[in-house]
Amino acid sequence: MTRILIAEDEERISAFVAKGLEAAGYQTVIIDDGADALDRALSGDVDLLLLDVGLPSMDGFEVLRCLRGQGSAIPVIMLTARTSTRDTVDGLDAGANDYMAKPFKFDELLARVRSRLRESVPVGTINVSHGDVTLDVLARRATVDGREIDLSAREFALSEQFVRHAGQVLSREQLLSRVWGMDFDPGSNIVDVYVRYLRAKFGPSRIVTVRGAGHRWE
Numbered sequence: 001m002t003r004i005l006i007a008e009d010e011e012r013i014s015a016f017v018a019k020g021l022e023a024a025g026y027q028t029v030i031i032d033d034g035a036d037a038l039d040r041a042l043s044g045d046v047d048l049l050l051l052d053v054g055l056p057s058m059d060g061f062e063v064l065r066c067l068r069g070q071g072s073a074i075p076v077i078m079l080t081a082r083t084s085t086r087d088t089v090d091g092l093d094a095g096a097n098d099y100m101a102k103p104f105k106f107d108e109l110l111a112r113v114r115s116r117l118r119e120s121v122p123v124g125t126i127n128v129s130h131g132d133v134t135l136d137v138l139a140r141r142a143t144v145d146g147r148e149i150d151l152s153a154r155e156f157a158l159s160e161q162f163v164r165h166a167g168q169v170l171s172r173e174q175l176l177s178r179v180w181g182m183d184f185d186p187g188s189n190i191v192d193v194y195v196r197y198l199r200a201k202f203g204p205s206r207i208v209t210v211r212g213a214g215h216r217w218e
């Protein structure tokens, strides 16, 4: 059975979310402290983490950084009252898969939980390549002509989208959704920033910007 960890110190919210998730057929665990939530998430017996930003002992960003730092790939949806773009981008950069600003509608949260759980099922393909670029998806290694390129998790995910769809224009919305798990544009230039990172690592002419449409891997 799928078990969801709710790291939230506001009892009203955790009880409401737990009740809804249980009605939808999930098991839930509620923890109201950051460090305890981190321990539980690292124990490997939960399948998804709903992570509040404002938590006692360690805030949500810190929990997330430690979790990813220790190699956990558990899907994480951040819950926060803050709505600034900066916080959204910080959370996603720290390794969150998705982001919900409070107050939220439960149905919307449930849709995102389902979608994140679906994505975390490993896909069959292990190697993705185009021309001299090869991405080993399971090992998260990227090589160009056999030479290894050092990529962050997010850079790797973005490269994977480009290489899988080489020659096609991918819009900023498609990339935000597939790489950052965001079904809306937070108004940041995060996609452009990461495209620049990839150009610096793979070579400047690898990704072409098509004005008003998106980016294309050549």
Ligand code: CA
Pocket (backbone or CB within 6 Å): 008, 009, 010, 052, 053, 054, 055
């Ligand atoms: Ca809180």
